[in-house]
Amino acid sequence: xxxxxxxFTLAHFRRHALxxxxxxxxxxxxxxxxxxxxxxxxxxxxxxxxxxxxxxxxPVKVGEQFDDAKSTTAIxxxxxxxxxxxxxxxxxxxxxxxxxxxxxxxxxxxxxxxxEFEKDALVKALKDIGVGESRIFDKATVDxxxxxxxxxxxxxxxYGMQIxxxxxxxxxxxxxxxxxxxxxxxxxxAQINIIxxxxxxxxxxxxxxxLTTPGWFTWYTKADQYSKQKLSGxxxxxxxxxxxxxxxxxxxxxTQISITPDKKDIYITINLDEGDKYTVSDIKxxxxxxxxxxxxxxxxxxxxxxxxxxxxxxxxxxxxxxRMGNFGYAxxxxxxxxxxxxxxxxxxxxxxVDPGKRVYVRRINLAGNTRTRDEVIRREFRQFESSWYxxxxxxxxxxxxxxxxxxKDVTIETPEVPTSVDQVDVxxxxxxxxxxxxxxxxxxxxxxxxxxxxxxxQANAFGSGDTIGLDVNTSRQNRTIAVAHTDPYFTDDGxxxxxxxxxxxxxxxxxxxxxxxxxxTGGALRFGVPFSEVDTVFFGLGFERTKVETYYLSPPxxxxxxxxxxxxxxxxxxxxxxxxxxxxxxxxxxxxxQRDSRDSVLTPTIxxxxxxxxxxxxxxxxxxxxxxxNAQLFQPIYRSVVLALNGEFDYxxxxxxxxxPLFKNFYAGGxxxxxxxxxxxxxxxxxxxxxxxxxxxxxxxxxxxxxxxxADKSLRWFTFVDGGNVFDEGQKIRPKDLRFSAGIGxxxxxxxxxxxxxxxxxxxxxxxxxxxxxxxxxxxxx
Numbered sequence: 202x203x204x205x206x207x208x209f210t211l212a213h214f215r216r217h218a219l220x221x222x223x224x225x226x227x228x229x230x231x232x233x234x235x236x237x238x239x240x241x242x243x244x245x246x247x248x249x250x251x252x253x254x255x256x257x258x259x260p261v262k263v264g265e266q267f268d269d270a271k272s273t274t275a276i277x278x279x280x281x282x283x284x285x286x287x288x289x290x291x292x293x294x295x296x297x298x299x300x301x302x303x304x305x306x307x308x309x310x311x312x313x314x315x316x317e318f319e320k321d322a323l324v325k326a327l328k329d330i331g332v333g334e335s336r337i338f339d340k341a342t343v344d345x346x347x348x349x350x351x352x353x354x355x356x357x358x359x360y361g362m363q364i365x366x367x368x369x370x371x372x373x374x375x376x377x378x379x380x381x382x383x384x385x386x387x388x389x390x391a392q393i394n395i396i397x398x399x400x401x402x403x404x405x406x407x408x409x410x411x412l413t414t415p416g417w418f419t420w421y422t423k424a425d426q427y428s429k430q431k432l433s434g435x436x437x438x439x440x441x442x443x444x445x446x447x448x449x450x451x452x453x454x455x456t457q458i459s460i461t462p463d464k465k466d467i468y469i470t471i472n473l474d475e476g477d478k479y480t481v482s483d484i485k486x487x488x489x490x491x492x493x494x495x496x497x498x499x500x501x502x503x504x505x506x507x508x509x510x511x512x513x514x515x516x517x518x519x520x521x522x523x524r525m526g527n528f529g530y531a532x533x534x535x536x537x538x539x540x541x542x543x544x545x546x547x548x549x550x551x552x553x554v555d556p557g558k559r560v561y562v563r564r565i566n567l568a569g570n571t572r573t574r575d576e577v578i579r580r581e582f583r584q585f586e587s588s589w590y591x592x593x594x595x596x597x598x599x600x601x602x603x604x605x606x607x608x609k610d611v612t613i614e615t616p617e618v619p620t621s622v623d624q625v626d627v628x629x630x631x632x633x634x635x636x637x638x639x640x641x642x643x644x645x646x647x648x649x650x651x652x653x654x655x656x657x658x659q660a661n662a663f664g665s666g667d668t669i670g671l672d673v674n675t676s677r678q679n680r681t682i683a684v685a686h687t688d689p690y691f692t693d694d695g696x697x698x699x700x701x702x703x704x705x706x707x708x709x710x711x712x713x714x715x716x717x718x719x720x721x722t723g724g725a726l727r728f729g730v731p732f733s734e735v736d737t738v739f740f741g742l743g744f745e746r747t748k749v750e751t752y753y754l755s756p757p758x759x760x761x762x763x764x765x766x767x768x769x770x771x772x773x774x775x776x777x778x779x780x781x782x783x784x785x786x787x788x789x790x791x792x793x794x795q796r797d798s799r800d801s802v803l804t805p806t807i808x809x810x811x812x813x814x815x816x817x818x819x820x821x822x823x824x825x826x827x828x829x830x831n832a833q834l835f836q837p838i839y840r841s842v843v844l845a846l847n848g849e850f851d852y853x854x855x856x857x858x859x860x861x862p863l864f865k866n867f868y869a870g871g872x873x874x875x876x877x878x879x880x881x882x883x884x885x886x887x888x889x890x891x892x893x894x895x896x897x898x899x900x901x902x903x904x905x906x907x908x909x910x911x912a913d914k915s916l917r918w919f920t921f922v923d924g925g926n927v928f929d930e931g932q933k934i935r936p937k938d939l940r941f942s943a944g945i946g947x948x949x950x951x952x953x954x955x956x957x958x959x960x961x962x963x964x965x966x967x968x969x970x971x972x973x974x975x976x977x978x979x980x981x982x983x
Contacts (some may be wrong), residue, residue, distance in 0.1 A: 236268040240295035248303055248374050250284055258282065267297060275299075283337055285550045305338045308375040323350070338376050340574040343368070351863060358366075358426035361385030361464035385597055389425045390414050391466035397454065400446075410435040422910055427467045428777045432456065443475060444511035449541070449548060450476030451560065479509040482547035488554035491528065497521050497554070498726030509548055518552060526592030530556040531615060531625055563624040569631040570664075573607055577666040578629065580690060581605065583734075590615070590625060597734055600631065606802060607661045609634040619836065666690065680706040697729035699741075707864070715756040717862045717889050727791065739793040739814075747864055752783045756887040757789040757982055762863055766822075785822035785862070791815065803950050804915045805835040806843050824856035827865055845919075847902040854896065854930065861930050866894030868927060869940075870971075872978040874900050875923045877961030879971040884927035890969065895927035901933060906948075915950035921959070941965050 213726030239261055244252045258278040272290055279288045279301070287302035310333060327333060332346040347366050354362045363383040368376050372860035390412060395403045407413065411424055411431050419425040436453055443451035448868045454472040461467075483505050490497055500520040502513040518535040525533035534555040539548050544763050565586055567575055581601040583594040595613060603611040608631040618624040662669045668687040683703040691698035707719040727741030751763045753776075760779025767783025792815050799808035810833040817826045834846040855861040870892070871880030886897045906919045924941045928934055958977040968971055 236266050237295060239263050239265055239267050239294065239297050242297045242299070244299045244301065246301040246303065249306065250301075250303060254282075254284075254340045255279065255301070259299070261297070267292075267872050274802060276575045283339065302645075302843045303374060305340050305370065305374045305376045306544065307332065307336050308371055308376055309334055309336055309377050311377065311379045311383065313379065313842070314384060315380075316384055317354065332378060338368075340368075343378060347380065350382075354382075354384065354536075356428065358387045358389075358423075358428070358467075359384050360388045360460055360467075386465055388460060388465055388467050389427055390427055390469060391461075392468050394470040395473070398475065400475055400478070401442075402447070406439065406442075409438050411438075420707075424636065427458065427469070432469070439471070439473070443473075444509070445513075447480070447508040447510070448475050448479040449479045449509050449511075449539070450474075452476070477543070477546045479541070479546055479548045481505055481507045481509055481550065482542065482545070484547040484552065485550075486552050487556060489556055491525075497524060500524060503550070510931045514550070521552070521554065523592050525554070525556050526590065527555075527594075529559040529561065529589035529591065531560045531590040531592070532557045532617075546945060559774065560623045560625050561588060562586055562590055562627055563618050563621070565627045565629070567629050567631075567695070569608075570633065572633050572665070573631075573661060573664045577605075577607075577661070577664065578602055578631070580693075580695075584627060595627060598627075599629070600800070602631070603800075604797075604802060605661075605666070607634065607666075608632055610832050652953065680708075691728070695731045697737075699725075699727045699729070701725050701727075709891060715754050715759075715887065715889050716752050717755045717759045718750040720750070721864070722746045725789075725791070735796050737797075739791065742790045743789045743791065745787050745789065746784065747787070747862075748782055749864060751780055753780060754889075755779070756889060756891055756893065758863060758887060758893055762832075787818040787821035787823055787825075789816045789818045791817075799833075799835060804917075805833075805845075806837055806841075807835055809834050819856070823859060823862050824864065825853060825859075825861055826856065827853040841908050843906040845902075845904040845906055847900070847904075849898070849900040849925075851898040852896065861896040863893070866896060866927070867898035868892065868894040869898055869900065869925050871973070872957055872959060872976050874898075875940055875942055876921065876946075876959045876976060877923070877944060877963040877972060877974065878940060878966070879973045880976075882971040883925075883940055885932075886969065887930050895932070896930040897928040897932070897934065898925065899928075899939065900925035913949070916943065916947070917949075918947045920945050921961070923961070 211403060241263060242259065242261075244255050247255070258275070260274045261267050271580070275290060276288050278891070279285055279299075284304060285301050286304045287300075287301040291298040291300060310324055310327060312323055315323060324333070327346045327350075328336070330346050330349060331339070331342040343366060347364055351362070351364055354364075357455040362385045365381040365383075367379040367381065369379065370376050378878065391414065391752065393407055393410065393412065393414065395406050398406055412427065412435055413424045415425045424431075436456065440453060442449060442637055453473045454474055456472070457470040459470075477878075482872065484501060484503055486494055487496060489938075501517045502520075503510060503517055505768045506511075514537055518537055522533050522535045525535070534557065535552060537550045537552045539550055541548050562584060563586070565579070565582060567578055570578060580748055582598040583601070584598050595615065597612055599613045602608070610630075610632040612630045614628045614630075616628065618626060647743055659670070660668045664691055668685070668689075670683070670685045672681055672683045672685075681703065683701065683705075685699065685701040687697065687699045689695075689697045702724040703722070705721045709715060709717065723743055723745035725741055725743035727739055729737050729739045731737045747838070749759065749763060749767065751759050751769060757779075762769045762779075762789045763781050763783045763784075764773075764779040766785065767781050769776040769779040769781035769783070772778055794811075794813045796809070796811045799810055810831075812829075812831050814828065814829040818824055829849070829851045831847070831849045833848075834844075836842045836844045836846075851867050853861045868881035870882040875883060881894070882892045885893050887893055887925055901924045903922045904919045905921075906917045908914060908917045918923040920943075922941070922943045924939050926939050928938070941964040942961045943964060944959055946957060946961075948957045948958030950956075956977070958975075958976055962974065963972045964968065
């Protein structure tokens with residue numbers, strides 16, 4: 202219907218409507234008027250918006266001509282601000298009148314019934330969408346926020362949830378927005394069906410999937426709650442499983458997800474086509490191999506005659522690409538092209554190598570080191586500026602920076618230089634973490650009860666990379682005051698220097714019937730010389746003054762020691778036999794070799810660690826040598842599960858016709874050696890039943906370490922088997938004398954240091970062995 206406006210004139214109305222918003226914008230028709238000169242502009246209906254804001258959107262000023270085109274532009278501009286619900290423009294005797302009805306603002310956003318999400322997080326998320334306090338209320342935006350909220354709940358498996366949105370008007374043209382949520386019950390996976398599998402059973406395939414039906418631990422892992430992302434990951438896992446076993450043409454035909462009407466149970470059906478199992482008939486290299494065809498061919502993990510394995514093929518091309526990168530070809534393309542013989546069920550591969558241009562590193566850029574000096578990071582780099590790109594050196598550089606232990610995250614990128622075709626930059630980004638530790642307080646251990654401890658340690662003092670430490674421990678068994686300083690780059694070549702001064706007092710553990718005190722005062726100067734990226738040799742000189750004090754209830758061996766080498770009575774029939782003190786001085790020389798290829802010092806997942814240490818005291822009151830060899834292996838065996846092996850053999854012997862000093866004895870039992878037995882309780886005992894340690898120690902530990910999903914990567918639970926014992930000087934080591942234990946435990950790198958708790962059972966304890974089921978300790982590694 203057309204609107205005839207000729208009959209409406211200014212003579213019939215004091216005010217003439219020039220344009221209505223809905224009419225002008227929706228029908229496209231405009232009220233035709235004769236242009237006029239604006240004498241004044243008046244804005245009506247404003248409550249919050251400043252009049253100046255409205256004027257800034259009007260396409261006309263006082264004294265200018267106003268017509269239909271400017272009327273339409275003004276209405277569109279004011280609507281576009283989102284501030285107004287209705288806009289009208291009128292004219293009266295040359296005065297332009299703008300009539301506005303403001304949209305309400307949101308006074309507050311409330312949530313009821315939300316348990317799955319934190320309310321503060323929801324408020325922040327919806328404010329980012331446009332629904333928040335002081336924002337302009339828009340029904341469409343609120344609807345969009347409601348849909349987003351529903352999407353978040355669906356991702357959590359809460360398919361039965363209901364959301365009711367209530368808009369409540371209040372004074373001053375404001376509204377409250379309330380989302381009432383009924384979360385309902387979490388929908389669980391009731392069944393996973395596999396269709397089309399012939400070579401592998403349903404059970405084998407289900408074991409591969411992250412998604413599963415409810416079980417013992419699904420309350421924690423939430424693996425029984427459907428997630429599209431998890432299903433996509435499981436599909437890739439399933440495809441890789443088949444392709445790693447020869448099924449080159451395996452396909453996932455479809456996946457169906459169905460939910461019961463009550464929205465409590467989910468059924469997943471995976472349809473697949475296994476295809477045929479293929480054998481590799483031939484594999485060869487082509488392209489520009491830089492005359493290194495034999496070297497590159499040795500990197501191939503897939504050989505002629507092997508069952509096709511996609512993972513080995515991918516790893517082979519990756520290894521070739523990385524090897525080319527070591528020669529400066531950072532962007533080498535290595536592609537495997539298959540040729541199938543479906544009749545013979547064989548596949549031949551031609552791996553084409555295109556090295557591309559050889560590139561060199563223009564600059565090494567550091568970012569994120571707000572505290573650590575650039576030189577501390579740069580001295581760990583093995584890749585240099587203005588030299589050929591070397592992928593292995595870049596990886597080694599990154600690993601060395603991470604092993605410093607100063608950063609939470611270390612990432613490295615090698616972007617191309619935009620203005621050059623043969624240059625890249627190396628960008629290393631780090632995230633600083635606190636490396637200082639100031640602690641003063643009380644602690645409790647199962648072995649030593651209440652202890653007071655205090656320490657100040659700065660592993661990256663003033664960003665210099667030096668370590669400065671002061672340790673104080675008031676434990677009854679091990680009382681310590683120690684000051685140490687380590688400079689990891691005492692010389693520019695990477696020779697480290699360590700200076701240490703200490704006063705240590707050792708007494709028997711709680712529960713021992715005998716009493717004695719060993720006080721050692723000393724210091725040491727050590728240097729570490731790196732011989733390769735993973736090998737370091739240490740050597741040093743120390744001084745120790747050791748005082749052994751004995752009392753009436755001291756163990757016989759200590760009484761004999763003081764009688765032989767101190768001021769104690771030598772009359773064995775005397776009540777004062779051996780009571781007194783013995784003071785000895787020694788100047789131990791130390792030499793050690795260490796090889797460390799672990800990916801992390803605190804939470805290793807792969808790599809090896811070996812250390813051999815020799816302490817030789819050829820001068821002083823007592824002459825002896827003390828040798829220690831320790832080896833560790835970390836190997837991932839399934840997903841994030843790590844197998845950790847530890848072995849240690851220690852041996853000491855006296856020189857110059859004197860016995861091995863008893864205060865240098867090795868001990869076993871407890872965390873760090875053989876769990877399930879009391880700390881330092883294994884080995885030879887005195888007549889009172891107290892352990893004396895020994896000059897030889899044998900230890901072996903096996904752990905299966907499993908991280909907690911979604912938690913701090915250092916928080917892991919583990920199962921273990923331990924074995925070992927200590928033996929007297931000259932005593933034969935026999936397997937039947939070893940003690941074994943097994944159990945479970947939890948380890949965590951807490952803010953105050955490494956924490957390990959274990960629940961172990963002694964497997965072959967003798968009647969006089971002291972067992973201890975639950976143990977915990979701070980500051981221990983393995």
